[in-house]
Amino acid sequence: MYLKRKIDKFLVNWKNNENHLPLIVRGARQVGKTEAIRFFAKSNYKYLIEINFVENPQYKGIIEEGFNIDSIIKLISRMNPLFKFIKGETLIFFDEIQEFPEITTALKFFKQDNRFDVICSGSMLGIQQKRIESTSVGYKTDFIMRSFDFEEFLWAMGYPEEIADDFLFHMQTNKPFAKIEIKKYFSIYLDYILIGGMPAVVKDFAERKNFENTLTIQKQLLLDYQEDIKKYAEGLDKSKILSVFNSIPIQLAKENKKFQISKIIKGARSREYFGCVQWLLDAGVISICHCLNFPELPLKGNYEESKYKLYIADTGILIAMLDEEAVLDLRTNKNLAIYMGALYENFVAEAMTKSGYELFYYKSEKSNLEEDFFVRTQKNLIPIEVKSENSVSKSLRMLIASENYPDIAFGIKFAHANIGKTDTLTTFPYFCSFLLKRYINSLT
Secondary structure, eight states: OOOOOHHHHHHHHHHHSTTOOOEEEEOSTTSSHHHHHHHHHHHHOSEEEEEETTTOGGGGGGGTTOSOHHHHHHHHHHHOTTOOOOTTTEEEEEEOGGGOGGGGGHHHHHHHHOSSEEEEEESSGGGGHHHHHHHHTTSOEEEEOOSOOHHHHHHHTTOOTTHHHHHHHHHHHTOOOOHHHHHHHHHHHHHHHHHOSOHHHHHHHHHHSSSTTHHHHHHHHHHHHHHHHHHHOTTSOHHHHHHHHHHHHHHHTSSSOOOOGGGTSTTOOHHHHHHHHHHHHHHTSEEEEEEESSSOSOOTTOEEEEEEEEEESSHHHHHHHSOHHHHHHHHHHSOOTHHHHHHHHHHHHHHHHHTTOOEEEEEOSSSSOEESEEEEOSSOEEEEEEOSSSOOOHHHHHHHHOTTOTTOOOEEEEESSOOEEOSSEEEEEGGGGGGHHHHHHHHO
16 A cells, blocks of 8 residues: 655656656655655656665676766666666666665766756655765755655545645634644644654554554664764764663753753763764754754754754654553553653654754744744744744743744744734744744745
């Protein structure tokens, strides 16, 4: 059973563009890259040539005679004479290219040859970013694929594609959801928090209609991530990378969610660990939220490199990282005490990242003023607050009301609440966070 993804439409549009370049699909391990590309190929090409450099490392020899396309095709066909190379009807799919980034040098020559469409894919490609860019710049298109967002999860649960339009209409018109709707969507949202967006987990839940196997799959995915760190973290202390990764849930549970290297091990220094943070970012398994120097525009360049929060890229993986008692409490009683605020904040951070936002927050060293996230329109800075209850913090009120923050005129709050609006504050239920960017864009 194939579950519809947003990349499906992107791939069709890519193919229909007459001047399209070879495509590189990036993303963390097991977010559905290979399955989506195969599904697209089946519907749009007569022939698919799929080469996986992990499963079939012998194909690394296809460039031994250089990057002339006829030579590459000859060497591929030598290894598999059944492959069909037909102009305009064949898609060449190089998978797991993190094992053989040299193949991206061929993208320039495939484009100049222009007989075959080419898609490359792999995990950990951020780690090979400089190497890939230097060999293929100007001759490729990039697409970052992540795990299921809440909209895709709703599709998997049988909801129509138009469900997001209905949510967005409620947000734009400030029309509260009906009681039966809000109850239903919060229930589905809790399922999504527990499951996360990793395709193997979503597919199992969609087929079984229960949680019987979901935690087992999440635990295995977590082990796979940890094994990737041991396998691919070249030139870095792998134990330090694992320490940073495993420390994220603990530090998110603190009242001050700023990530502190000193909390990992006594006497640890930030400069010894930031390479570890960068590795996890490049691998696509975490996201970073930078602390603004001051809550004002612009956002980029207006932050301190050494102050940041870290989030797990998929909330389902975060769930799998918690202790068994905490997971049982959440699944049984819908309660996670100190972790509940961390989960909601991680979920909103995940939704924002998946919709294309960079993450920024603010916390003053001189006062109690702090705010979870910030986004911007052309003219305004908008504070985004995430609350486990339907209340408003003093910080958000101050940011909106004070003349010290002229870029801020209003704020947005995500909470366990229905849609509501005052002159300066709009409240949305958590499950609408995946639409934040579309809502903000509609304001301008």
